[in-house]
Amino acid sequence: MKNTVTIPEENPTSQIKVSNITISPMTQEDLLYFEQNLITEFDDFWNYSTLKQEFLGENTTYIVAKQGNNIIGFAGILTIIDEANIMNIVTKKDKRNLKVGSLLLENLIKISKQKNLKSITLEVNEHNIPAIKLYEKFNFNKIGIRKKYYNNTDSAIIMTLYI
Secondary structure (H helix, E strand, O other), X not given: OOOOOOOOOOOOOOOOOOOOEEEEEOOHHHHHHHHHHXXXXXXXXXXXXXXXXXXXXXOEEEEEEEEOOEEEEEEEEEEEOOEEEEEEEEEXXXXXXXXXXXXXXXXXXXXXXXXXXXXXXXXXXXXXXXXXXXXXXXOOEEEEEEEXXXXXXXXXXXXXXXX
């Protein structure tokens, strides 16, 4: 059975101010939305089948960002013993640069703390400067590089946050 997670209550001291956006656990209904919209409205980094397989994984936790009833972002972690690995943080193409990614990352960190995990690790394309800056803002440190990780061309920077 899939792990359940409580989304932390909104923190009044949070530095992230995004209006009308709620974060909640991803549901089966949310997942079905991506079947028709993942590639067109978000990105082609994964196909629907891969996202579904990840979502249904026993040790994964996925959350969605919604503005009203509209999904505008999602993120997920894979828990391995006492560590979280961020599988993805994705914002709808027309909602980028509105701090949705920051809100999702903040919630993944809170969820990881709730699970008493010791660290959060991720891989990011060396050319994805906005994402690298986001992770640095949350105190992730660069700990390594995976050469030619993306399509056998771009390298991945490995970043970790100890919590």
